[in-house]
Amino acid sequence: MRGNLNLVLILLGVFLLIDWYVFSGVKALTELLQPSTRKIIHLVYWGFTAWSILTLFLMFSGAYTILPAWLRTATLVVTFILFLTKIFFTLFLLIDDFQRLIQWVYSLFQNNSAAQAAGKTISRSDFLLKVGLAVSAIPLAGMAYGIFFGAHDYTVRRRKVVLKNLPKAWNGLKIVQLSDIHSGSFYNKAAVERGVALAMKQKPDIIFFTGDLVNNVATEMDDYIDVFAKLKAPLGVYSTLGNHDYGDYASWETPEAKRANLNKLIGIHKQMGWDILMNEHRILKKDGAEIAILGIENWGAKGNFPKYGKMQEAYPGTEQVPVKLLLSHDPSHWDAEVLKKYKDIDVMFAGHTHGMQFGIEKGGLKWSPVQWMYEQWAGLYEKQGQYLYVNRGFGYIGFPGRVGMAPEITVMELVS
Secondary structure, three states, X not given: OHHHHHHHHHHHHXXXXXXXXXXXXXXXXXXXXXXXXXXXXXXXXXXXXXXXXXHHHHHHHOHHHHOOHHHHHHHHHXXXXXXXXXXXXXXXXXXXXXXHHHHHHHHHOOOHHHHHXXXXXXXXXHHHHHXXXXXXXXXXXXXXXXXXXXXXXXXXXEEEEEOOOOXXXXXXXXXXXXXXXXXXXXXXXXXXXXXXXXXXXXXXXXXXXXXXXXXXXXXXXXXXXXXXXXXXXXXXXXXXXXXXXXOOOOOOOOHHHHHHHHHHHHHHHHHOOEEEOOOXXXXXXXXOEEEEEEEOOOEOOOOOOOEOOOHHHHOXXXXXXXXXXXXXXXXXXXXXXXXXXXXXXXXXXXXXXXXXXXXXXXXXXXXXXXXXXXXXXXXXXXXXXXXEEEOOOOOOOOOOOOEOXXXXXXXXXXXX
16 A cells, blocks of 8 residues: 555656646746636646546545546546647757757856846747647647547458468358457447448458457446347357456456356357357368367466466367467467467467557558567468467557557458
């Protein structure tokens, strides 16, 4: 408790220091306005500061969890955007202050009267302040775009993968993959329905879902069971669990309550007609030729993500099947275990990273901050004839939007 209080006080000090510094620029920008207008702007500025401080204390006190999910999300987003905007503005204030410092030092080498005059006339640069204000609006505009347009800008990404062992009977198998639905974050059901309709428009032979159906609790799916139950394919819908599905990030009165929540979520998969793979496999046959679908629980090699998955349970019985497709939520599982111990897994399907919901993928440039943690974070990867596909996610969590990293519907065709 004392550690949390110390952290809150440190963060509060940082917030207030930045706000005080930014306010010096706000005062300079508003000094020519009418006093009443200037007063309103100043009150609004410090009102948002009070909002940020209140949010900080609510988060660390535990009272934050009693707020409705939409209000928690809105509060965090507003606080984050405002803080980011202030950081951008601070950079221009620092440039301006550095320039003023140089001018002041230079004035010291002049005669006394000139130095005194310089001390009175060195003021903040109006140009730099206005440019700083304009640049600071960029993250605000970008985040707003990401919320209102990017969050549900569902994008179909198509890949064709050649597997030398693929039986001819399975040539042209069309797989649609979805991942990271995070139903607890949704705020536009009609948009989500359009995304599901777009997935079905691809006419898949089989559908894979690679985990994180909810943020924390099974009840987040109550309003969306009917939506995702529309996902159908001739060969079935196969799913697995992600790190958020276990309720590890929520508070539970008893271990039994947590287990009941997980059991309810597993039941929802089945209710929607999905075949959830809990460290197990299915063998599909067509014209006498077989392929294996394996699915394990979450297994993460990065950070503190759980290792519930058991390949040693899912794999046995598939040894003689020529093609094996693995559903495993966390892409770090591929390097850490699959490539080392299971060299006949042809394609692993993963999600988890969301592409951090922020990045750039234009003109051959592919970048996101998430790549500093994950080597494989979005798209198709190949090592020694084995493939990994990392879906960028269908939903969102934390920030209720996406900037430069559109929600994804993957269409993969397997060819021999």
